[in-house]
Amino acid sequence: MPLLVPPAPAPALRSVLTALSSPTAVREARTPSLLGAQGPVTPELPLPVHVLDGVSAEGVTVTRLAGWRFLIRCGDRTVAAAETLPASEGWAFSRFFEGPYLVSTERALRQAEALPQSFQPRLLSVPGLYMLTLWLHGDCAADAAEGCPAATDLLVPLAPAPPGIAAHRPHRVAELLPLLTHRVAPTRLLRSPA
Structure with missing residues (x-):
């Protein structure tokens, strides 16, 4: 089934397009593939x-x-990849980068397209484990900027994945999330508001 990629906020896209048109931003990125790109580049x-x-x-x-x-x-x-961050005026360009997560993200997206169900693709970072997953959200009409993983959503760990977690193997959130939260240091878990 096709993935229903959510539209990015217009200011986020504009910030990336502005950075791509800036020779200084591209040169300072020090991403060899982006610097050596022959022809137009598009986000x-x-x-x-x-x-x-x-x-x-x-x-x-x-x-x-x-x-x-x-x-x-x-x-x-x-x-390469470009990242934007929330800013007081909406969204701001953060950085260009390369690395193993680019290839891994593309591979996981291709895998997801072969699944029988439609999903809204997102990325879920687990900083305590230095881990990134492709989060396949089952509610394709949901606001991509909000929400939490539903028990039936899928998480596809991207390579490199932490030891003991297979990269590119889809897991239901209900199966993988308890393992991840158990591995994260207890100080990272939230407390109830007092």
């Missing part, structure tokens, strides 16, 4: 990046939107 596949903040005392998974990530393509290949 595609905007994915909201949510951060797992923990689990409340009531057992509710708590996430927050941390930014939007765009894959930067030149021709038929991805050469």
Whole structure:
């Protein structure tokens, strides 16, 4: 089934387009593939990046939107990624980067397209484990900037994944999330408001 990629906020896209048109921003990025790109580069596949903040005392998974990530393509290949962050005026360009998560994200997206159900793709970062997952949200009409992983959503760990967690293997949130929150240091878990 097709993935229903949510539209990025217009200011986030504009900030990436402005950075891509700035020779200084591209040169300072020090991403060899982006610097060496032959031809026009375009931001595609905007994915909201949510951060797992923990689990409340009531057992509710708590996430927050941390930014939007765009894959930067030149021709038929991805050469870098661009990230935007929330700012007082909306969204601001943060950085360009390369690395193993680019290839891994593309691979996980291709895997997700082969699934029998439609999903809204998002990224879920688990900072306490230095882990990034493709979060396949089952509610394709949901606001991509909000929400928590539902028990039936899928998480696909991206490579490199932490020891003992297989990369590119889809897991139901109800199965993987308890393992992840158990591994995260107890100080990272949220407490009930006093």
